[in-house]
Amino acid sequence: MTSPIIQELDQHDTSSLVAVAGHPIHAMLVTFPIALVTATLGCDLFYWWWGDPFWHRAGVWASGFAFWLGILASMAGTAELLLVKGIRKRAASWIHAIAGVTLVSIAGANWGLRLAHPDAVLPLGLLVSVLGMVFVGLAGWHGGKLVFDHGIGLMVSGRD
Ligand code: HEM
Numbered sequence: 001m002t003s004p005i006i007q008e009l010d011q012h013d014t015s016s017l018v019a020v021a022g023h024p025i026h027a028m029l030v031t032f033p034i035a036l037v038t039a040t041l042g043c044d045l046f047y048w049w050w051g052d053p054f055w056h057r058a059g060v061w062a063s064g065f066a067f068w069l070g071i072l073a074s075m076a077g078t079a080e081l082l083l084v085k086g087i088r089k090r091a092a093s094w095i096h097a098i099a100g101v102t103l104v105s106i107a108g109a110n111w112g113l114r115l116a117h118p119d120a121v122l123p124l125g126l127l128v129s130v131l132g133m134v135f136v137g138l139a140g141w142h143g144g145k146l147v148f149d150h151g152i153g154l155m156v157s158g159r160d
Contacts, residue, residue, distance in 0.1 A: 006151075008086075008150075008151075009086070009151050011086075012085050012086030012089060013084070013085075013086050014084060014086035014087050014090075014150070014151055014152045014153065014154070015084070015086075015153070015154065015155050016080060016084070016153045016154075016155065017079075017080060017083050017084050018076050018079045018080050018083070019155075022155050024076075024080070024153045025076040026073060026076040026077040026080055026153075027143075027147075027153065029069065029072055029073035029076055030073045030077075030140070030143065032065070032066075032069035032070075032072075032073065033066050033069050033070035033073055033103070033104070033107060033136070034136050034140055036062050036063075036065050036066035036069060036070075036107075037063075037066045037070075037103070037107055037129070037132045037133060037136045038133065038136065039058075039062040039066075040059055040062040040063045040066055040107075040110060040129050040132065041126075041129040041130065041132065041133050043055045043056075043058045043059035043062055044059055044121060044122070044125055044126040044129045045126070047059065047121060047122070048122055048126060056118070056121055059114060059121060059125065059129075060111070060114045060115065060118075063107060063110040063111040063114055063129075064111045066107040066110070066111070066132070067104065067107040067108045067110075067111045070100075070103065070104035070107050070108075071104060073100075074100055074101065074104050077096075077097065077100060078097070080153070081093055081094075081097055086152070087152050087153075090146075090150060090152070092142075092145065092146055092149075092150055092152075093146060093152065095142065096139065096142045096143055096145075096146055099135060099138045099139040099142055100139045100143075102135055102139075103132065103135035103136060103138075103139045106128060106131055106132045106135055107132055109128060110125060110128045110129060110132060113125055113128060
């Protein structure tokens with residue numbers, strides 16, 4: 001018997017449209033905000049532990065790049081969501097988008113906080129970084145679920 005996932009793929013194709021040589025651009029880009037949000041938390045912990053201003057400056061750069069590369073990754077994800085009918089019609093895709101947008105907003109708030117109030121890194125910035133990590137986990141895990149449980153973004157169909 002054909003799996004229900006393959007039956008759904010047959011009805012509405014979920015293959016990635018925003019891809020280079022068959023590789024979804026969103027999947028390639030999300031590694032950057034994931035790594036940089038994690039790096040921001042690392043910088044805050046090192047700054048807390050050692051008090052070296054180097055880690056304070058590194059945190060400003062890490063959070064800034066986490067935000068802007070998160071915007072870039074989200075643009076690729078949003079294009080995919082809006083352009084591909086099989087992706088657009090699944091509730092799971094929209095839940096993932098909400099988690100992703102929340103994560104990017106937290107990354108932006110973290111960067112803005114450091115630019116506007118450099119003295120607020122401890123403890124507020126650290127707490128925002130921890131919240132960012134929680135959403136990296138939620139958005140990242142759920143993104144994987146889209147691919148592995150729902151077959152979204154895979155270049156296959158029931159006919160393959
Ligand atoms: C507006 C925001 C976002 C939208 C609309 C979105 C949409 C999507 C879509 C449609 C997929 C399926 C694979 C593909 O077609 O590329 C996906 C996968 C994924 N997304 Fe997002 N996404 C967003 C933001 C994010 C962010 C900020 C992260 C960072 C944690 C993220 C992490 C992932 C991961 C890890 C995958 C699985 C990729 C793989 O391993 O193949 N997404 N997303």
